[in-house]
Structure formats: C-alpha cells, structure tokens
Amino acid sequence: MSPVLTGGCQCGRVRFAVDMQPFGVHVCHCRMCQKAVAGPFAVICPVLKTHFRITRGEMAYFHSSDIARRGYCRDCGTPLTFEYPHVEGLGVLVGAFDEPSRVAPEIQYGNESRVSWYGTLNALPGDRVTYADDPQMLHRISSSNHQHPDHDTEQWTPHPGGQPD
Amino acid sequence: MTEPQMPEGPFSGGCQCGAIRFHALALRDNPHVCYCRMCQKATGNLFAALVGVLHENLTWTRGKPAEFMSSDQAARGFCGNCGTSLYYRSIGGPHVSMSIGAFDEPEKIALWYQLGLEGKHPSLFHLNEIEEAGTTEAAMPEDAAVIRISNHQHPDHDTDAWTPRPGVLP
Numbered sequence A: 001m002s003p004v005l006t007g008g009c010q011c012g013r014v015r016f017a018v019d020m021q022p023f024g025v026h027v028c029h030c031r032m033c034q035k036a037v038a039g040p041f042a043v044i045c046p047v048l049k050t051h052f053r054i055t056r057g058e059m060a061y062f063h064s065s066d067i068a069r070r071g072y073c074r075d076c077g078t079p080l081t082f083e084y085p086h087v088e089g090l091g092v093l094v095g096a097f098d099e100p101s102r103v104a105p106e107i108q109y110g111n112e113s114r115v116s117w118y119g120t121l122n123a124l125p126g127d128r129v130t131y132a133d134d135p136q137m138l139h140r141i142s143s144s145n146h147q148h149p150d151h152d153t154e155q156w157t158p159h160p161g162g163q164p165d
Numbered sequence B: 001m002t003e004p005q006m007p008e009g010p011f012s013g014g015c016q017c018g019a020i021r022f023h024a025l026a027l028r029d030n031p032h033v034c035y036c037r038m039c040q041k042a043t044g045n046l047f048a049a050l051v052g053v054l055h056e057n058l059t060w061t062r063g064k065p066a067e068f069m070s071s072d073q074a075a076r077g078f079c080g081n082c083g084t085s086l087y088y089r090s091i092g093g094p095h096v097s098m099s100i101g102a103f104d105e106p107e108k109i110a111l112w113y114q115l116g117l118e119g120k121h122p123s124l125f126h127l128n129e130i131e132e133a134g135t136t137e138a139a140m141p142e143d144a145a146v147i148r149i150s151n152h153q154h155p156d157h158d159t160d161a162w163t164p165r166p167g168v169l170p
Helices: A031-037 A118-123 A135-142 B037-043 B120-130 B141-149
Strands: A005-008 A013-020 A026-028 A044-049 A050-057 A061-066 A070-073 A078-082 A089-093 A107-109 B011-014 B021-024 B033-034 B048-054 B060-063 B067-073 B076-080 B085-090 B095-099 B113-115
Touching: A031 A044, A031 A061, A031 A078, A044 A078, A118 B120, A135 B067, B037 B048, B037 B067, B037 B076, B037 B085, B048 B085
Parallel strands: A026 A107, B033 B113
Antiparallel strands: A005 A013, A013 A050, A026 A044, A044 A089, A061 A070, A070 A078, A078 A089, B011 B021, B021 B060, B033 B048, B048 B095, B067 B076, B076 B085, B085 B095
C-alpha cells in the first residue's frame, strides 16, 4: 500500500511515511513550539503512531518536558515530530512533508504566546518569488542544492552537516 | 504601509535546550518571512522568520551551532543537541539571518515583508479564519501543569549556569 503522505528532513537522512489521512491539523503558538521551529508558530499534523513509519534513518530526540519529546534530524536539524510518548498519536511538523499544501490547519492552540502581529502577516508587503531579481544567484543555488527532493528516493547520500568556520 | 520602528538592542536568545546562546548588539532593518521550500525544510515549518545581524554584532555566548550547507551558497545553523533552527547564512554575506523565534523576546521583532511567495502555503492566506482553541492552560490544563513543572526548555533570558538536557538517539 502506498503511503498517504511522505516527508523527511532537509538533508534526506531521515524519511517518513504516513498511512492515514490527516486530522485535526493545528497551528500551535505555545512558546515551546515557537522555540522548536524558531518561528512565531508551528503547524502540526496529528497522526496515529500505528500509521507513521520511519522509512530511512532515525530521529534524534529532545525531551522538551518530562511528558513530551521532539524528533529532529541530527545531521541537518530539521524539526520533524512532536509527541507525548504515552498517547497513541504524534504530531508531524507540516513543513517536513513533501507536499505541505495538502495539509491545512483547522484550529489554533497556545494563544497565550501568540505574537501580536500574527494577523497582519498577509498585509505585509512582498510579491516576489525567490531571487526574482537575481537569476544568477537562483541558478547558483539550484545547481548546488543539497536539499533532499520532495519525493522518496531509492538512493541518496546526504550532504554532511558541518561545523561553522 | 508605514514601516514599524526597529527595536533597540542589545538582544539575547538561543535554542530550545539552552546549549546554544547568543547576543546581538543590533538588528538590521530587514525582519521578514521567507516561504521558500528550503526555509520550510530547515525549520520543519511553513516559513522561516528571519532578521539580519551583522557578523560584528553577533556573539555566541554559549556553545556553537552545527551547520548544514543547504546549497553551496548558504549554510543553515542549528543546535545539534535539540535541533532548533538558529540561522540562515549566505556564504560571504555581511550578516547572519537569525531565526526570530530563537530570540528571548520574539514579540518585539515585528515582520516587515514577505519573500519566496512561490512556496507560500495556501492556508497562510486565511490565518485569521482558523478557529481558536484558546490558551494551553485552558485547552489542556492537566498536561499544561505537568509541562510547567518539568519544562526542560531554557528560560527566555540569559543564565549564569545551565545544564542542557542531553538530546537522545532512539
């Protein structure tokens, strides 16, 4: 049976498959989700653990509290999951899916730390696609892109993570 | 649209576990979101929210980030112990684009513009229409209490001493 959704980390070391339709996809504004993704909010897709499979590699975990752990790729850092080990579901970070546009949030949680400018995001100026004004730079990125493609691969050698200069 | 004032520094921040901490003397006037597919993957999220800090204004006060070269043009810094995405760095550029959510007071850094519209998730056009479930305390009071007493996230301020909880492999 082919999976309903697939995904993985930026470098491709960790790949996963989901064998069910998503349900209860949500925005979480809580400060712990903010820190895990280093952004103003996370978007999380709950799935049953029985319907979630790691298909390549393994996740590392940070226990953000005694009742929760967050899975990520140790080689490239991509946050992948949030879970309470004692419950039957886990949350997949929506940006890690190969096709995040298929997974839409229905509800917002953690409003105690919602940033005040959340609602103004769409009013911000900006109508540019990436490096629209610099096609040479776009070419330099695309011709040396080390990100895993947005589909499963038979063979893939992740570009190694490095340490700063 | 009138651009908001940039907040005055200095600023502090770090990763979720606290193994990496930084100071930024000042921010560049470019806080933005980037929806491009590479920023999505680096954060596991629908976009990166970034603000530039000139190299000379950035100090790593505890630990050093790991880096992943997302292309030959750019490195992505993250904490190897907890995974928090800390920055995007264009090779040879004058600044490091720091993740706004990694700052201790992200609320103070309002966004000015959007980039990478080819990757904008359809739901982001309708943010205000997503149903609200309220606060964590209200939505899940029992879990919130357990989280509060065993929270392993570094507090949102500098600490003299802090032992990060080690990340674990399965």
